[in-house]
Amino acid sequence: MKSATNPQKEMEKQHKNPVENLIAEKYKYGFVTDIDSDIAPKGLNEDIVRFISAKKNEPSWLLSWRLKAFRLWQTMSEPSWAKLNYAKIDYQDAHYYAAPKVKPDIKSLDQIDPKIRQTYDKLGIPLHEQQQLAGVAVDAVFDSVSVATTFREELAKAGVIFCSISEAVQKYSEIVQKYLGTVVPYSDNFYATLNSAVFTDGSFVYIPPGVRCPMELSTYFRINAAKTGQFERTLIVADRNSYVSYLEGCTAPMRDEHQLHAAVVELVALDEAEIKYSTVQNWYPGDEQGRGGIYNFVTKRGACRGFRSKISWTQVETGSAITWKYPSCILQGDESVGKFYSIALTNHFQQADTGTKMIHLGKKTRSTIISKGISAGKAQNTYRGLVRIQPGADQARNFTQCDSLLIGNMCGAHTIPYIENRNKQSYTEHEATTSKISEEQLFYCQQRGLSAEDAVSLIVNGFCRQVLQELPMEFAVEAQKLLGISLEGSVG
Amino acid sequence: MTNIVLDIQNLHVMRDGKKILDGLNLSITEGSLDAIMGPNGSGKSTLSYVIAGHPNYQVTQGTISYLGQNLLNMSVDERARAGIFLGFQYPIEIPGVSISHFLRLIYNSRSRQLGEKEVDSFTFLKKLKELRLQLGISEDMMSRSLNAGFSGGEKKKLEMLQMVLLRPTIAILDEADSGLDIDALKIVASTINQQRQQSKSIVLITHYKRLLTYTVPDKIHIMSKGKIVKTGNQDLALQLEEKGYDKVIKAPIAGSV
Numbered sequence: 001m002k003s004a005t006n007p008q009k010e011m012e013k014q015h016k017n018p019v020e021n022l023i024a025e026k027y028k029y030g031f032v033t034d035i036d037s038d039i040a041p042k043g044l045n046e047d048i049v050r051f052i053s054a055k056k057n058e059p060s061w062l063l064s065w066r067l068k069a070f071r072l073w074q075t076m077s078e079p080s081w082a083k084l085n086y087a088k089i090d091y092q093d094a095h096y097y098a099a100p101k102v103k104p105d106i107k108s109l110d111q112i113d114p115k116i117r118q119t120y121d122k123l124g125i126p127l128h129e130q131q132q133l134a135g136v137a138v139d140a141v142f143d144s145v146s147v148a149t150t151f152r153e154e155l156a157k158a159g160v161i162f163c164s165i166s167e168a169v170q171k172y173s174e175i176v177q178k179y180l181g182t183v184v185p186y187s188d189n190f191y192a193t194l195n196s197a198v199f200t201d202g203s204f205v206y207i208p209p210g211v212r213c214p215m216e217l218s219t220y221f222r223i224n225a226a227k228t229g230q231f232e233r234t235l236i237v238a239d240r241n242s243y244v245s246y247l248e249g250c251t252a253p254m255r256d257e258h259q260l261h262a263a264v265v266e267l268v269a270l271d272e273a274e275i276k277y278s279t280v281q282n283w284y285p286g287d288e289q290g291r292g293g294i295y296n297f298v299t300k301r302g303a304c305r306g307f308r309s310k311i312s313w314t315q316v317e318t319g320s321a322i323t324w325k326y327p328s329c330i331l332q333g334d335e336s337v338g339k340f341y342s343i344a345l346t347n348h349f350q351q352a353d354t355g356t357k358m359i360h361l362g363k364k365t366r367s368t369i370i371s372k373g374i375s376a377g378k379a380q381n382t383y384r385g386l387v388r389i390q391p392g393a394d395q396a397r398n399f400t401q402c403d404s405l406l407i408g409n410m411c412g413a414h415t416i417p418y419i420e421n422r423n424k425q426s427y428t429e430h431e432a433t434t435s436k437i438s439e440e441q442l443f444y445c446q447q448r449g450l451s452a453e454d455a456v457s458l459i460v461n462g463f464c465r466q467v468l469q470e471l472p473m474e475f476a477v478e479a480q481k482l483l484g485i486s487l488e489g490s491v492g
Numbered sequence: 493m494t495n496i497v498l499d500i501q502n503l504h505v506m507r508d509g510k511k512i513l514d515g516l517n518l519s520i521t522e523g524s525l526d527a528i529m530g531p532n533g534s535g536k537s538t539l540s541y542v543i544a545g546h547p548n549y550q551v552t553q554g555t556i557s558y559l560g561q562n563l564l565n566m567s568v569d570e571r572a573r574a575g576i577f578l579g580f581q582y583p584i585e586i587p588g589v590s591i592s593h594f595l596r597l598i599y600n601s602r603s604r605q606l607g608e609k610e611v612d613s614f615t616f617l618k619k620l621k622e623l624r625l626q627l628g629i630s631e632d633m634m635s636r637s638l639n640a641g642f643s644g645g646e647k648k649k650l651e652m653l654q655m656v657l658l659r660p661t662i663a664i665l666d667e668a669d670s671g672l673d674i675d676a677l678k679i680v681a682s683t684i685n686q687q688r689q690q691s692k693s694i695v696l697i698t699h700y701k702r703l704l705t706y707t708v709p710d711k712i713h714i715m716s717k718g719k720i721v722k723t724g725n726q727d728l729a730l731q732l733e734e735k736g737y738d739k740v741i742k743a744p745i746a747g748s749v
Contacts, residue, residue: 438584439547439548440584441584441585441586443544443546443547443568443584444580444583444584444586445586446567446568446569446572447544447568447569447572447577447578447580448572448594448598448601448654448658449569449572449573449598449601449602449605449658450569450597450598450601451569452567452569454597455569458586458589458594458597459586459589461588461589462586462587462588462589462637462638463587463588464588465588465589466588
């Protein structure tokens with residue numbers, strides 16, 4: 001394949017798979033230089049932390065912050081309170097740094113798991129996007145770069161900063177330093193501390209005062225976003241009276257060789273600013289027997305620092321073998337608002353322990369929690385949430401609704417709400433339901449001509465409607481399809 | 493000539509180890525209106541479920557053929573797409589699924605089967621409006637969740653709307669008249685009559701002859717203890733009304749099976 005000698009064969013090949021050939025050609029010219037050395041040796045110690053910081057040419061404040069985190073992390077142990085069951089992770093048996101343009105071990109989509117490809121097709125993802133998602137080396141081949149450039153220019157006009165966090169550390173060091181670790185401190189928890197020590201990249205967003213970000217921001221448009229790695233770090237700052245909607249991830253399954261993911265996302269909303277953060281997470285969930293799959297331990301937190309600040313988290317979690325994730329809001333500013341809308345779907349042997357924390361500090365703060373958990377196969381799905389109203393949070397309100405839907409008899413749903421109200425003028429409401437997709441609902445839909453799988457998907461989408469309508473339109477449509485796909489094989 | 497749409501021979505059916513249908517025979521011809529009457533527990537609803545393919549009923553003996561095909565080999569949705577419609581006595585609620593979305597989904601699924609083009613939402617909504625007005629269904633109902641919190645009459649009208657949209661070859665309507673006021677009853681009856689004019693076969697499962705005064709069946713079958721025990725014309729319904737099931741079932745009447 002590398003040296004095509006017969007021109008006619010070459011033509012045929014090009015006809016069949018132009019990308020494969022293009023990449024082969026690049027190899028001919030030695031496109032991939034000797035960058036293997038950009039992978040740090042296995043294991044984690046102070047030298048590795050220094051190595052990462054040096055590779056990224058970081059200022060000394062950041063290195064010392066990383067080192068503080070690392071030293072603390074060494075004294076910490078993994079939390080075990082979640083309702084999750086998994087083999088112990090060997091933190092020394094992993095690489096903690098690989099240069100972003102790692103040597104592509106995938107030359108064409110033909111080398112991707114056919115199941116993942118089927119999913120791409122079902123989601124209707126265009127070929128070049130599929131290649132990008134799958135990690136096929138297609139740098140500069142398609143026009144995605146120019147799209148991204150146009151996109152950037154428009155943002156620049158509005159004064160919005162949207163770049164990788166590595167770039168931000170170089171260019172906007174003072175903003176990063178001012179906010180990094182102020183919402184999720186390096187000492188926060190085992191995974192966040194690990195992330196603080198070894199994070200390699202992620203996104204940075206800054207919206208200046210009074211600016212309404214002219215478009216939904218999505219990592220897809222960020223240059224060189226293809227491989228952010230397993231310790232992603234994202235920081236979004238919305239200055240006074242600004243607005244931004246940020247979309248994380250995408251609905252297509254991500255090919256990823258790392259099993260452990262420990263991301264940190266920090267949001268800061270100042271006076272009357274609003275941040276809407278939407279996630280669709282569809283990493284590899286493992287196979288039907290529960291082999292493989294991503295372990296996803298994420299710390300996401302937003303601080304409503306100002307008067308009437310607003311932060312809403314909307315998540316659709318269908319991937320990963322293990323999900324440990326509690327996007328939270330600290331409602332410091334008076335009359336600030338926190339929202340959490342979640343769909344967590346687990347099938348086969350997936351386990352999810354997810355929910356939110358709403359910490360009411362300011363007066364007249366309000367929070368809303370809508371959680372929809374769906375379990376199928378032998379999966380376990382736990383909602384774990386904390387609503388805390390501090391003594392100074394006069395007239396605070398919370399509304400929580402947790403609904404669980406079970407498909408089949410082998411799965412589990414659990415709801416663990418913690419409610420701590422320390423202010424007599426404030427009140428909380430909590431509603432929870434558990435239901436099953438009934439045989440009669442299925443029969444009714446099938447009697448109208450829908451296949452069993454379409455019927456399940458329809459019923460599940462109906463169940464999730466409240467959350468789906470919070471997603472940006474385009475995202476919602478894909479998320480609906482995704483719910484159906486994720487449940488395949490869940491009905492006999 | 494008269495073609496047989498559905499042919500049931502010697503049907504035996506169990507549910508949870510209990511025999512419910514016990515050697516039932518029934519033939520439905522194209523464009524005919526048949527009424528099945530009978531006391532509670534005689535197996536009328538079971539018959540409709542078995543024809544539709546409900547998984548909780550086991551056919552232990554007998555055959556059902558539909559347009560010459562072995563119906564028992566087909567899944568619930570295959571039967572539906574092939575043109576068998578069951579109007580439910582108690583339509584099932586599906587929260588969060590809007591009616592208009594559901595209707596378009598099932599309409600297009602049937603269209604594909606019939607080799608017709610799927611329609612876009614604009615064309616569909618136009619069609620839906622026309623049918624909706626005929627049935628006296630209000631527009632705001634279309635955005636509500638399927639069957640959730642509906643009155644009995646609303647649910648039954650919605651079943652009729654689905655029947656018309658799905659253009660079935662045969663529709664089995666289980667207690668289509670229960671819970672209807674007189675206006676709704678007339679609407680249901682006229683919908684049934686329209687279907688008949690289009691050579692669709694209709695099987696009405698009913699307790700009372702109320703509906704049968706607005707839409708006169710070609711045949712009336714009386715069911716008892718899991719089989720059809722008598723078949724006759726409109727007179728049979730009148731006799732039932734006068735004498736009750738017990739006497740009619742026992743009496744030897746000319747023109748019975």
